[in-house]
Amino acid sequence: MAGNVTTPQAGECDASTTVAMPDAVAPRVWVLLGKGAGGNGQMTSLAEALGWPWEPRQLAHNWLEACPNLFLGASAATVDRDRSDPLEPPWPDLVIAASRRSAPVAHWIREQSGGRTRLVHLLHAQMPLDGFDLVITLPQYRLPRLPNVLHNIGPLNHIDTGAIEAAAARFRPGVASLPRPWIALNVGGNSSSYRLTPEVAAQLGREASAAVGAGSLLVCTSPRTPDDSTAALFEAIDCPSYLYAFRKDDPDNPYRAFLGLADRFVVTVDSASLAVEACATGKPVQVFEWTRRGAASTPSQRILGESAYQRLIYNGLVKPPRDFDAFHAELRSRGLTTRFGTGEEPPAGRPLDDMERAVDRIRALFPGTLPRNPTTPSASS
Numbered sequence: 001m002a003g004n005v006t007t008p009q010a011g012e013c014d015a016s017t018t019v020a021m022p023d024a025v026a027p028r029v030w031v032l033l034g035k036g037a038g039g040n041g042q043m044t045s046l047a048e049a050l051g052w053p054w055e056p057r058q059l060a061h062n063w064l065e066a067c068p069n070l071f072l073g074a075s076a077a078t079v080d081r082d083r084s085d086p087l088e089p090p091w092p093d094l095v096i097a098a099s100r101r102s103a104p105v106a107h108w109i110r111e112q113s114g115g116r117t118r119l120v121h122l123l124h125a126q127m128p129l130d131g132f133d134l135v136i137t138l139p140q141y142r143l144p145r146l147p148n149v150l151h152n153i154g155p156l157n158h159i160d161t162g163a164i165e166a167a168a169a170r171f172r173p174g175v176a177s178l179p180r181p182w183i184a185l186n187v188g189g190n191s192s193s194y195r196l197t198p199e200v201a202a203q204l205g206r207e208a209s210a211a212v213g214a215g216s217l218l219v220c221t222s223p224r225t226p227d228d229s230t231a232a233l234f235e236a237i238d239c240p241s242y243l244y245a246f247r248k249d250d251p252d253n254p255y256r257a258f259l260g261l262a263d264r265f266v267v268t269v270d271s272a273s274l275a276v277e278a279c280a281t282g283k284p285v286q287v288f289e290w291t292r293r294g295a296a297s298t299p300s301q302r303i304l305g306e307s308a309y310q311r312l313i314y315n316g317l318v319k320p321p322r323d324f325d326a327f328h329a330e331l332r333s334r335g336l337t338t339r340f341g342t343g344e345e346p347p348a349g350r351p352l353d354d355m356e357r358a359v360d361r362i363r364a365l366f367p368g369t370l371p372r373n374p375t376t377p378s379a380s381s
Helices: 037-050 103-112 161-175 198-211 227-236 255-261 272-279 299-304 306-314 324-333 354-363
Strands: 004-006 029-033 054-058 094-098 118-122 134-137 149-151 182-186 216-220 241-244 264-268 285-288
Touching: 029 037, 029 103, 037 054, 037 094, 037 118, 037 354, 094 103, 103 118, 134 354, 149 354, 161 255, 182 198, 182 255, 182 272, 198 227, 198 264, 198 285, 216 255, 264 272, 272 285, 272 324, 285 324
Parallel strands: 029 054, 029 094, 094 118, 118 134, 134 149, 182 216, 182 264, 216 241, 264 285
Antiparallel strands: 004 241
């Protein structure tokens, strides 16, 4: 098994628009799939969580996709019909779509239905937000707080608890000799906003070692962790530990196992996924922060001012860079994380309920429907 064990030397308002459905009738749902695996995974996870029968509609686009959505409006002109699934009656009651390319198509489908179809959009649309029944977004996309905008924290991907439990069972013998509590230290690395230097990595190693008390560290680096920073981190750790340096396509990567084994987590500030996946376990999570590189705001934001910049976002004229300050502030405000190394007590640990919040808001658009049934078969099964 890879890795080595060491011991030390001595957000929201309710949606404003609903549509009545006949009693005991589930809405007809279309999921507009694109070319991004991440967005597709979130949409299908959400559709399955709703428990209503749903149908995938795979879209491919032509050169017109480069046109701004504000100019396209409600249009299927960007769809390459030969490479896409049919878009034809009977029209759905609900369309779930994500990101920029599918937004004009979703609006076009609603027009074909005579305005009956409800639109739920994930992440960002780069179209005026008042054209959607519900937008489910993340803090880093900087969308304004509006009645039809649900601000979640993390992506709506399915957490495979069975796979986590299986990985934990397989790795448990390799860490069984380490004293509890087990603190997983999940490390990111360089990004557009942060640079994990060897100096910062060494600081993390020292501070994490000091914080374990009578316990141990379960350390896992990532594809973005520089080799020299990994070396500095491992050298600075002087407590009982299991150390794993990331290797591509390694079946013995213990990251998933650590999600199941750890009693609590320390994650680095540069990664949204590390924080979200740790929070999804319902265990205490702390975030190690260091100084970001460059300005947190964009040149347009600084020149125009926040109010004018927000209007550009609202109308889909700009796609703002990801705002990790807003992301982590939201985690803290919901009691899911605290800052590591500041004396703040670790959070008590609570499950991330983003999927439940999203499902409840969508179901509120369709009063009188069948109760949620996760076993309802989908058209994609």
